[in-house]
Amino acid sequence: MDSQRCRRVVLVSCPFQGHINPMLQLGTILSSKGFSITIVHTQLNSPKPSKHPEFDFQPIPEGLSKQEIACGNLVDIILALNERCRIPFQKRLIQMMLQQESHDEITCIIYDDLMYFSEEVANRLNIPSIVLRTSSVASLLSRLAILQLKDEGYIPFPDAMSQDQVPDFRTLRFKDLPICEFGTPKNFYQLLAHVCDIKTSSAVIWNTMDCLEESLLAEQQLKQFPIPIFTIGPMHKFAPACSSSLLKEDSSCIEWLDKQDPNSVLYISLGSMASTDEKELAEMAWGLANSKQPFLWVIRPGSTLGSEWIESLPEGFMETVRERGCIVKWAPQRDVLAHPSVGGFWTHCGWNSTLETISEGVPMICRPCFADQMVNARFVSHVWRIGLQLENQLERNEIERAVRRLMVDEEGEEMRKRAEDLKEKVEACFKKGGSSYNSLSKLVEFMSSQ
Numbered sequence: 001m002d003s004q005r006c007r008r009v010v011l012v013s014c015p016f017q018g019h020i021n022p023m024l025q026l027g028t029i030l031s032s033k034g035f036s037i038t039i040v041h042t043q044l045n046s047p048k049p050s051k052h053p054e055f056d057f058q059p060i061p062e063g064l065s066k067q068e069i070a071c072g073n074l075v076d077i078i079l080a081l082n083e084r085c086r087i088p089f090q091k092r093l094i095q096m097m098l099q100q101e102s103h104d105e106i107t108c109i110i111y112d113d114l115m116y117f118s119e120e121v122a123n124r125l126n127i128p129s130i131v132l133r134t135s136s137v138a139s140l141l142s143r144l145a146i147l148q149l150k151d152e153g154y155i156p157f158p159d160a161m162s163q164d165q166v167p168d169f170r171t172l173r174f175k176d177l178p179i180c181e182f183g184t185p186k187n188f189y190q191l192l193a194h195v196c197d198i199k200t201s202s203a204v205i206w207n208t209m210d211c212l213e214e215s216l217l218a219e220q221q222l223k224q225f226p227i228p229i230f231t232i233g234p235m236h237k238f239a240p241a242c243s244s245s246l247l248k249e250d251s252s253c254i255e256w257l258d259k260q261d262p263n264s265v266l267y268i269s270l271g272s273m274a275s276t277d278e279k280e281l282a283e284m285a286w287g288l289a290n291s292k293q294p295f296l297w298v299i300r301p302g303s304t305l306g307s308e309w310i311e312s313l314p315e316g317f318m319e320t321v322r323e324r325g326c327i328v329k330w331a332p333q334r335d336v337l338a339h340p341s342v343g344g345f346w347t348h349c350g351w352n353s354t355l356e357t358i359s360e361g362v363p364m365i366c367r368p369c370f371a372d373q374m375v376n377a378r379f380v381s382h383v384w385r386i387g388l389q390l391e392n393q394l395e396r397n398e399i400e401r402a403v404r405r406l407m408v409d410e411e412g413e414e415m416r417k418r419a420e421d422l423k424e425k426v427e428a429c430f431k432k433g434g435s436s437y438n439s440l441s442k443l444v445e446f447m448s449s450q
Contacts, residue, residue, distance in 0.1 A: 007034075007035055007036065007105070007107040007447070007448065008035070008036040008037075008038060008100070008104050008105065008106050008107060009027075009030055009035045009036070009037055009038070009106075009107060009108055009109075009110060009447070010038045010040055010093070010096075010106055010108075010109045010110070010127075011023055011026065011027050011037060011038065011039050011040065011109075011110050011111075011132075012040045012041075012089070012109065012110070012111040012112060012115045012118040013039060013040070013041050013047070013112055013115070014078075014081075014112040014114045014115050014134075015041065015042045015044045015045035015046075015062070015081075016045065016272075016273070017045075017245070017246050017247075017271075017272035017273070018134065018271070018272065018273075018350050018351070018352050019112050019114065019134050020041075020045065020047055020246070021236070021352050022132065022134045022207045022235050022236075022352065023039070023110075023112060023132060023134070024039070024047060024052065024239075025235040025236055025238070025239040026110065026132060026205065026232075026235060026239075027039060027052070027055055028052075028238075028239035028241070029232070029235065029238045029239050029440065030444075030447075031054050031055070032239075033444045035107070035447070036056070036104060037054070037055045037056065038055070038056040038057075038058055038096070038106075039052075039055050039056070039057050039058065040058045040059075040060060040089060040092060041057065041058070041059055041060070042059070042060060042061075042062040042081065042085065043059050043060075043061060043062060044062050044064060044069065045246055046059060047246075058092055058096070060085055060088040060089055060092055061084075061085075061088055062080075062081055062084055062085055063080070063084040063085075064077065064080060064081070064084070068080065072182070073182045073183045074180070074182050074371075075180055075182045075183040075187050075188050075191050076182070076183045076187060078114050078191060079187060079190065079191055081114075081115065081117075082115065082116060082117040082194070083117075085115070085117055086117040086120065086121060089117065089118065089121050090121045090124070090125070093106070093109075093121060093125055093127070094125070097125070106127055107128070107447060107448075107450050108122075108127060108128040108129060108130055108202075108447055108450050109121075109122040109127055109128070109129045109130070110129070110130045110131075110132050110205065111129060111130075111131065111132065112132055112134060113131050113132065113133050113134070113195050114195060116194045116195065116197075116199070119131075119199045119200065119201055120199075123199075123200050128202050128450045129200070129201045129202065130201055130202060130203045130204070130205060130447075131198055131201045131203070131204045131205070132204075132205045132207075133204060133205070133206050133207070134207055134351065134352075135351045135372045136208055136212075136213060136351055136354075136372065136375065136376060136379070137206065137208055137213040137216040137217050137220055138171075138213065138216055138375050138376075138379055139178065139351070139372035139375045139376070140196065140220060141169060141216060141219065141220060141223070142166075142169065142172060142176070142177055142178055142372070142375045143178065143192050143195065143196050144196055144223060144224075145166055145168065145169045145172075145177065146177055146178070146179060146189075146192060147189070147192060147193060147196065148168075149166070149167075149177075150189060154167075154174075155179070156185075157174050161174050162174050162175040163175065171378065171379070171382065171383060172375065172378055173378075175374070176374045176375055176377075176378045177374070177375075178370075178371045178372050178373075178374055178375055180370065180371065181370075196224075198224060198227065201227070202227060202228070202450070203227055203228040203229070203230060203443075203446060204227065204228070204229050204230070205230050205232060205443065206229060206230065206231045206232070206233065207232070207233040207234065207235050207351070207355065208231050208233040208355075209231060209233045209234065209425075209426055209429040209430075209435065209436055210231055210429060210435040210436070211422075211425040211426060211428070211429055211435070212233075212358070212384070212422075212426075213231075217229060217231065228442075228446060230439045230440070230442060230443040230446070231435065231436060231439050232436050232439050232440045232443060233355060233429075233430075233436060234355040234356070234358075234359050234426065234430065234436075236334065236352075236355070236356060236359070237359060237426075237430045238430060238436075238440065240334075245330070246272070247272065247300070247329070247330040248329070248330060249330050249331060249332040250328040250329060250330060250331060250332075251332055251335070252328070253296055253326050253328050253331050253332075253336065254332070254335060254336070254339065256296070256326040257296065257326075257336065257339045257341045257342065258339075258341070260294050260341035261294075261341060262340050262341055262343075263340070263341070263342070263343030263407075263416070264293070264294050264341055264343055264407070265293075265294045265295060265296055265339075265341045265342050265343060265344075266288070266291075266293050266294070266295045266296075266342075266343070266344045266345070266346060266365075266403055266406070266407055267295070267296045267298075267331075267336055267337065267342050267344070267345045267346070267362075268284075268288070268295060268296070268297045268298060268345075268346040269297075269298035269331065269333065269345075269346075269347065269348075269353070270298075270300075270303070270346075270347070270348040270367065270369065271347075271348040271350050271353065271369070272300070273369075274303065274348050274369040274370075275302075275303050275304065275305055276303065276304055276305070276394075277304070277305045277306075278304060278305065278306065278307065278312045280394045281299075281304050281307075281312055281313065281314075282312075282313075282314045282396075283394040283395055283396045283399060284394060284396075284399060285313055285314055285317045286314065286317070286396040286399075287394075287395075287396040287397070287398070287399025287400045287402075287403065288321070288325065288399065288400075288403065289317060289320045289321050289325075290396060290397075290400040291399070291400045291403035291404055291407070292324075293324075293403055293404070293407050293408070294324050294325070294341075295321075295324070295325050295326070296325075296326045296327075296328070296331065296336065296342075297325060297326070297327045297328075298327075298328055298329070298330060298331050299327055299328075299329065300329060300330060301329055309329065310327060333353070333356060334356055337356055337357055337359075337360040337362055338360050342360075342362060343362070343363075343406075343407055343416070344362060344363055344364065344365065344403075344406045344407050344412070345357050345362050345363075345364050345365070346364070346365040346367065346403075347364050347365070347366060347367070348367060348368060348369050348373055349364070349366045349367075349368045349373040349374075349376040349377040349380060350372075350373055350376070351372060351376060354376045354380065358384075358386070358419070358422055358423065358426060359423060359426050359427075360423065361416070361419045361420040361422070361423030361424075362416075362419060363386050363387050363406055363412060363415035363416050363418075363419045364380055364386060364387030364388075364406075365387060365388060365389075365390060365402050365403070365406055366380050366381055366387050366388065366389040366390065367389075367390045367394075368389075377389050384418070384422060385415065385418055386415050386418050386419040386422060387406075387415060388402060388405060388406060388415075390402055
């Protein structure tokens with residue numbers, strides 16, 4: 001890249017933790033390659049500029065009321081973001097273009113696929129755009145399958161079909177499809193069609209690796225208009241120092257982990273959005289207690305309905321587990337997963353968590369909650385075979401058995417061995433000469449030529 005010419009990239013992030021993380025990681029990666037980075041973000045869940053002094057942060061109003069945010073209807077929230085952010089984003093870009101110097105022109109806009117309004121604005125202002133997909137390739141193919149199945153009259157499907165394999169995507173069952181129950185079906189399908197459509201964007205960046213999804217990437221290119229695809233995952237390995245947590249991390253749990261035996265601790269975290277009721281919390285608690293395994297449990301404040309934090313834990317639980325359990329409000333997850341005492345992860349299977357876990361060779365207990373988590377859980381448990389899935393209502397005896405299967409039994413040892421083997425393949429991808437390393441080099445060349 002010409003050192004005399006600083007090429008600026010505008011990144012448009014989606015205001016949810018699982019989307020903010022990879023976008024800021026991408027910004028860190030591109031900044032290290034010589035690009036100037038502007039982060040355009042909503043005031044909702046605004047990232048902290050102090051954590052990234054090398055970036056220029058530009059907020060835009062999203063116009064959501066407290067009631068709209070509190071309702072938790074993700075489909076309607078995302079549709080509203082795309083409707084209400086388009087004009088403020090365009091105004092912000094025009095303002096930037098009027099103020100830019102010749103050596104600091106905007107070379108392209110990279111937008112989260114949920115913030116598809118960005119593509120329309122970029123097209124209108126004659127700026128190249130690139131899509132960032134923060135979920136797996138399997139997830140996109142499952143969304144395309146939903147649209148096709150809907151057109152063919154399969155959806156909504158009866159309960160009797162829930163275990164049936166999906167035509168043309170036989171890895172998944174109908175129950176694994178990421179069909180959203182928020183809002184109306186019409187709005188969901190409208191959102192799905194927008195997210196799947198690359199429109200006029202010139203390339204796609206994917207936070208995945210060839211060693212995980214190479215055949216699916218080829219299938220995706222057959223099903224959609226072929227434009228350049230850059231698989232540069234796992235992005236957190238290219239940007240290890242990048243921190244973007246919206247919640248305060250409690251690092252004291254690392255000191256507790258230091259006192260535990262190797263591969264002995266089960267780490268439990270259901271992500272930044274999932275919630276449980278009091279009954280589910282009690283079943284989880286007694287399942288963990290009865291397993292007799294050490295555990296580090298993240299219970300996010302407000303994640304248990306009707307409870308501020310841990311006051312809904314069942315009576316006698318803390319006395320039963322004593323020093324065998326550690327409970328925190330939020331954990332430095334990458335540090336936890338890399339710790340030698342952690343031998344398993346009970347996860348919601350968000351794509352970031354899945355990639356972070358695979359990268360450390362840790363086997364999983366999967367408890368997906370919504371969206372692409374079901375697809376990821378199916379691939380973890382039945383394709384890569386590095387975990388098992390809890391599919392029924394949470395029940396303490398089943399939880400106890402699952403924990404012991406993963407942490408103690410021979411079955412868990414076999415999963416751990418496969419997880420370690422996959423970790424080695426992932427490391428080969430992002431090291432020099434690997435597929436992700438080479439793909440990143442090609443991305444930089446592509447962006448420099450725009």
